[in-house]
Amino acid sequence: MKKVTYLFAIIAVLAMILPACAPAQQVQLHPVKGEFVEAQLGEGAQTLNWIIATDAGASKRYASFIVEPLAVFNNQYKLQLRCLAKDVEVSADGLVYTVTIRDDLKWSDGTKVTAEDYVYTLKNIMLADWLECAERPNWMELVSGNAVNVHPEVISDRVFKIVRRTTDPNFAYSIYDLMPYPKKLVSSYENKAQDFTAAPELVNMSYCGNMGPYRPVSWTAAEGFVMVRNPTYYLAMDNGAPYFEKYTIKQMGLQSAINEALNEGKVSYTYVEPQDANTFRNNKDLSVVTVPTGQFVMVAYNQRDNGWAGLKDANVRKAISMVIDKPAVVNDIFGGYADAAYSFIPPYSPWYNESVLQKLGMNSGADARKAIDLIKAAGYEMKDVDGKQLFVDKDGKPIKLIIPIAIDSEVQKSVAYIVGQNLKSIGLDVDPKYQVQDFIAKEIFVNKLPGSDKTPDYNSGPGAVSSQPWDLVILSSFGDALAIGRSGIFFTSTGRLNIFGFYNEKVDALYLRALSAEAINPQNRQKIYDELAQAISDAQPVDILAYYKDNFAFRSNIKGVEPGYNILSNCQFWYTE
Secondary structure (H helix, E strand, O other): OOOHHHHHHHHHHHHHHHHHOOOOOOOOOOOOEEEEEEEEEEEOOOOHHHHHHOOHHHHHHHHOOOOOOOOOOOOOOOOOOOOOOOOOOEEEOOOOEEEOOOOEEEEEOOOEHHHHHHHHHHHHHHOOOOOOOOOOHHEEEEEEEEEEEEEEEEEEOEEEEEEEEOOOOOHHHHHHHOOOOOOHHHHHHHOOOHHHHHHHHHOOOOOOOOOOOOEEEEOOOOOEEEEEEEOOOOOOHHHHHOOEEEEHHHHHHHEEEEHHHHHHHOOOOOEEEEHHHHHHOOOOEEEEEEEEEEEEEEEEEEEOOOHHHHHHHHHHHHHHHHHHHHHHHHHHHHEEEEEEEEOOOOOOOOOOOOHOOOOOOOOOOHHHHHHHHHHHHOOOOEEEEEEEEEEOOOOOOOOOEEEEEEEOOHHHHHHHHHHHHHHOOOOEEEEEEEEEEEHHHHHHHHHHOOOOOOOOOOOOOOEEEOOOOOOOOEEEEOOOOOHHHHHHHHHOOOOOOOOOOOOHHHHHHHHHOOOOHHHHHHHHHHHHHHHHHHHHHOOOOEEEEEEEEEEEEEEEOOOOOOOOEEEEEEEEEEEEO
């Protein structure tokens, strides 16, 4: 009887052990079927050999379908690990970054992806003198005024570190975006730029292995960039992704051609113009989502010596910002497809804190009296001119603010009109100067010290002026939601794009803190960014009016889409219902 009991006990134990020893079964959350077609307007990527591309990231985006980066951010700006096994570890002094990659990554020849592949990509390709690489500045730092390379170093098969000599709290964002080349393959092309550029296995990314959700098939003008599902994708074990048999990106020359293909059911996903968004919303076969962008429009105030002297006073700048009607900009110019803005930090950024900002321009009519009082307090008088109360200069002549306007920009024309109408309500007139954009770039944006023989630049320092006088200029730019410290290019005394002559010691000091070891700690960084946003909001060197919104249309049977700024961050998990 005891033997029987023991036998049953052994069988029971084996029943528990054997399933654990069996190979893990892949989970298939959604069926794999169909083709996904993404339509794009205009020119797209240049090459899948992304490291040599000069197309502002378009080629890298194509390549990331095939070899994924270390990590991405979702629409809530939460980090999503891809080829990383865990988040990057940063030393307390902010000088050493330790990176650990997954252990299930493989190249097409079956060999494992190692830390050495990542280090070789950085050290021997990205930072090498023999190859031009647009991303190289992301991996360099200024040491005693000289640009030097960071130092990558292999620790083990899965771990490497990058050592800096100066701190940059934003550096981790560059690391997350890193994609490797296989050292075994590319080492034969080292110091051979032409061969590296043309190598078929690099141009076709045939080395990709299980590193991405798709594999490239063809790339032609007629058919677009065609990829097929990668059945060995390293993330597929958990969910069976991706769920399309084929993913195609097609370039089309006209938005009207995209709209026609969308209506005919030939396109799965694309950008649509604001004026078309509501029409497509009424199509039961389509779903239209509106998402925020980092692009904004602003009015910059000339604080240099060839602008109206009143603009050197922060209260005068504030008065003007108070009456520029942001709701009118949002609704009349962008048809509601924009958000009123108060900061260079985008409102969807994890670092955005609206409580430290002055929300100017939201009640322009009611604030007109306050604005007039601020300008009067700065020493300017109003007098009656042809029955109108206007601010006048020291000679008693009405003040006219010069606004250069690009003749081919409908946005600039429309914003200038609203600004002109708003300023008239507080006794300031405007003098619009319509010019081609090239003239504005050369005669307004660049400046130099009078009498200097130096080449004009966007910021030649205090005392520098442009060749043509101006007071207000309308600009479009892009707000980085993560690397806030990099906005110093506009707002620091040495910022290369500080065309408007804003020199503020407090702001300069805060930007230095934002790039210091103090800011490695996220809580400290938030406090610094809050102080910085508040200081710039108080000083009003520019009036940031609105952040654009984009509209994207999907076929209504496409599921898994998470609308937001990084709408494409999870496209490998989209599926057809």
